[in-house]
Amino acid sequence: MRWRVQPVFPRPLLSRLSAMLAVRTGLHFPEERWGDLEKGIAAAAPVFGMPDAPSCARWLLDTSLTRDQIGVLASHLIVGETYFFRDERCFEILEQHVLPERLQARADVPRPLRVWSAGCCTGEEPYSIAMLVDRLLPHGVQCGATILATDINPAFLRKAAQGVYGEWSFRTTPAWLRERYFAPAKNSRFEIRQPIRQRVRFSCLNLADDSYPSPANDTDAMDVIFCRNVLMYLTAAQAKKVVEKLRRALVDGGWLIVGPAETSISLFARFAPVEFAGAVFYRKIARTPLPAAALPPQPPAADAAPAIARRMAPPDPDRAQAQAGEAAACGKIAGEALLRMARACANRGKLAEAAQWCEKAVAADRLDPASQYLLATIRLEQGQSDAAVQSLLRTLYLDPDFVLAHFALGSVCLSQSRHREAQRHFDNALTLLRAHPYDEPLPESERLTAGRLAQIIGSLRASLPRTATGAQQEQA
Numbered sequence: 001m002r003w004r005v006q007p008v009f010p011r012p013l014l015s016r017l018s019a020m021l022a023v024r025t026g027l028h029f030p031e032e033r034w035g036d037l038e039k040g041i042a043a044a045a046p047v048f049g050m051p052d053a054p055s056c057a058r059w060l061l062d063t064s065l066t067r068d069q070i071g072v073l074a075s076h077l078i079v080g081e082t083y084f085f086r087d088e089r090c091f092e093i094l095e096q097h098v099l100p101e102r103l104q105a106r107a108d109v110p111r112p113l114r115v116w117s118a119g120c121c122t123g124e125e126p127y128s129i130a131m132l133v134d135r136l137l138p139h140g141v142q143c144g145a146t147i148l149a150t151d152i153n154p155a156f157l158r159k160a161a162q163g164v165y166g167e168w169s170f171r172t173t174p175a176w177l178r179e180r181y182f183a184p185a186k187n188s189r190f191e192i193r194q195p196i197r198q199r200v201r202f203s204c205l206n207l208a209d210d211s212y213p214s215p216a217n218d219t220d221a222m223d224v225i226f227c228r229n230v231l232m233y234l235t236a237a238q239a240k241k242v243v244e245k246l247r248r249a250l251v252d253g254g255w256l257i258v259g260p261a262e263t264s265i266s267l268f269a270r271f272a273p274v275e276f277a278g279a280v281f282y283r284k285i286a287r288t289p290l291p292a293a294a295l296p297p298q299p300p301a302a303d304a305a306p307a308i309a310r311r312m313a314p315p316d317p318d319r320a321q322a323q324a325g326e327a328a329a330c331g332k333i334a335g336e337a338l339l340r341m342a343r344a345c346a347n348r349g350k351l352a353e354a355a356q357w358c359e360k361a362v363a364a365d366r367l368d369p370a371s372q373y374l375l376a377t378i379r380l381e382q383g384q385s386d387a388a389v390q391s392l393l394r395t396l397y398l399d400p401d402f403v404l405a406h407f408a409l410g411s412v413c414l415s416q417s418r419h420r421e422a423q424r425h426f427d428n429a430l431t432l433l434r435a436h437p438y439d440e441p442l443p444e445s446e447r448l449t450a451g452r453l454a455q456i457i458g459s460l461r462a463s464l465p466r467t468a469t470g471a472q473q474e475q476a
């Protein structure tokens with residue numbers, strides 16, 4: 001049985017303190033927790049320069065507290081409990097469903113994914129998200145995703161920004177993740193590596209305030225919001241208000257992720273619950289009933305308009321050029337992630353799904369010959385040779401030296417008995433292959449070497465009727 005700390009403050013004082021805290025921080029201190037409340041105030045008293053706990057309590061009630069003072073008070077009332085990849089299933093779903101869906105939804109509007117960890121504590125949660133994003137978008141281009149991490153407690157945020165952690169923060173983290181993303185630090189601790197640290201921006205934000213969503217503190221137009229194991233500490237009325245503000249902070253179709261003990265039908269009534277094995281996530285219902293992949297750019301909400309305007313309508317040519325470069329880089333990252341999904345489906349024989357992912361990859365990065373080529377090979381597998389030829393021609397338009405596209409075109413022509421054309425494509429491939437060392441694996445070929453492909457083409461050419469080799473004229 002757990003012993004409760006018995007309060008000694010007068011009951012009216014505790015009641016007023018609890019009401020003040022509910023309004024200013026959202027924190028819920030019902031009567032059975034008044035002992036904890038007293039203890040927290042006793043611990044905060046010296047920090048506020050108060051001689052004892054009761055005087056501190058009275059001073060807190062008589063003062064109009066600043067944001068910093070609220071933060072200090074909160075730091076003595078909340079125990080920060082967190083660790084890397086807490087609730088692993090949640091991160092699996094994020095990696096396998098939520099982020100690919102968001103990338104797909106943004107394929108036509110290339111701009112960074114926006115993720116917010118609200119109530120981030122000492123940083124383990126947002127850094128876990130950053131590591132996962134790094135695995136999904138491994139090219140380190142900064143615009144791939146932005147991760148905002150906020151908390152009411154400035155002491156937690158300072159520790160988070162330092163990024164140095166002890167063994168206990170890794171209690172469920174696989175060893176390889178620690179090796180890859182951390183460097184050993186003093187006193188058997190581990191320091192997060194710079195590329196991951198750089199992806200996360202920490203800032204102080206009290207969820208009970210009305211300062212969000214707003215472009216002023218970058219809390220608008222979020223794709224994904226983590227607010228895990230925070231709502232459970234808030235009063236029912238504040239939890240309801242916070243959830244509504246978080247809903248407004250999401251783009252249409254965006255995701256809210258709460259702790260496993262925080263799921264609720266009534267609290268998230270304005271969201272669409274999405275059930276996964278072992279977890280329920282909440283999606284902001286789109287105002288326009290379009291499929292996620294076809295979502296238009298976020299219609300600007302009243303308070304989000306300036307930020308969206310800033311992103312969508314650059315005011316001067318220099319900024320326009322910078323934004324065009326950023327959009328292209330983001331499109332490239334999104335394209336690569338979508339292409340990985342396409343390959344994964346194709347490898348499992350799910351050709352229709354693979355073709356859909358590939359079409360998205362093509363739309364995200366129209367200059368990438370690899371996605372055109374993969375689409376061509378999928379169309380060939382599906383028996384759609386006309387569509388395959390179109391994609392192969394586009395591949396060569398983007399990269400005339402794409403050996404495998406010449407080879408594939410030759411093979412299609414051969415299968416259709418268009419021997420002279422097959423000969424021409426094979427010859428092009430052989431000419432290009434001469435520039436490659438014999439043992440060099442060819443790009444997009446799953447380790448087929450230049451030498452081996454030259455042998456294959458050699459024997460295919462040998463099988464062509466002599467007419468095709470120019471000895472006689474081929475009949476069209």
Ligand SMILES: C[S@@+](CC[C@H](N)C(=O)[O-])C[C@H]1O[C@@H](n2cnc3c(N)ncnc32)[C@H](O)[C@@H]1O
Nearest residue numbers: 025081082119121151152153206207208228229
């Ligand atoms: C138990 S921790 C959860 C940390 C992390 N989200 C996780 O699930 O591992 C709760 C966090 O919520 C923060 N918090 C509590 N009330 C808050 C408020 N009103 N505004 C912002 N953060 C708050 C606390 O400071 C603490 O860091």
